[in-house]
Amino acid sequence: MVQYSIIVPMYNEEAVIEETYKRLKEVMDQTRESYELLFVNDGSRDRTVEIVSRLCDSDSNVRLLDFSRNFGHQIAITAGMDYAAGRAIVVIDADLQDPPSIILEMIGKWKEGFDVVYGKRSKRKGETIFKKATAKFFYRLLRSMTNVEIPVDTGDFRLIDRKVADVLRGLKEKNRFVRGLVSWVGFRQTSVEYVREERWAGETKYPLKKMIRFAMDGITSFSYKPLKLATYLGFFLSGLSFIYLLVVLYQALFTESTTAGWASTVAINLFFNGIVLILLGIIGEYIGRIYDESKDRPLYIIQEVKGGASSTREQAP
């Protein structure tokens, strides 16, 4: 069994991956303990696989999991955890936004007896104001909506103990929000602060569409509150309607001005239809996820496993 597994999810990261390898190797060699660098290729369409493949040939600490297509960042991390052989497992982005040197601090905490050491971003460099603002809003929204203590401003850059990974492997949900699941399982958790660097090269692989999907997964995996919105709004609007009903009755009985305008009718109609559609959409999000779970397809498909002097655990799912 190796001591440390470093999981690196990659999607079209040809511009950085060689540098990432070098820096990870430099840091991990300092531990003087055994380790594996487990690169997960999430369906890249550039030269990422080629490069990592070559690294596999030249360095027996490097392993490659190659997906048959793009399954998403969270699934890539999950696969990494399934295949990791280490006693401690670290997840780190491929783009060097998470500084590899922090891994040593995480290892220090792990040796003190913590089971989960997550990286907390004290500062984010080189990201757009929009990204920072939406991220900040999202983490706070998530916190206010869920009962699980998901720490704000932490990503998936973290170290987890073998036993935590084994528990995570048993959680079979399809729409995975890994950082939430890690909080949910408990154990002794602590954090180390770090400054999130600029992407070393290349562009973000998280366009707005993926970010929204990610946020939806986070919220729906850990909260029913959006569904309750229907109930609250229902009560609120019924209350308002009742008051308006009284007004209408008063007008009809005691005044002459009963032919109220067409505009108000249309406005009310549009407004209520809008609300009904939003609520249907929310319900749809949940039903879609129930559907995903019930299909019971595998989370990911691997076309090739390479490297690592076949120090493999019994093969994952």
Ligand code: UDP
């Ligand atoms: N990533 C992935 N699959 C995807 C999108 C991203 O494996 O579909 C990886 C990506 O290669 C990187 C990490 O997830 O290692 C974080 O992505 P990125 O740095 O683009 O996101 P950002 O830091 O901009 O939020």
Ligand code: MG
């Ligand atoms: Mg990044």
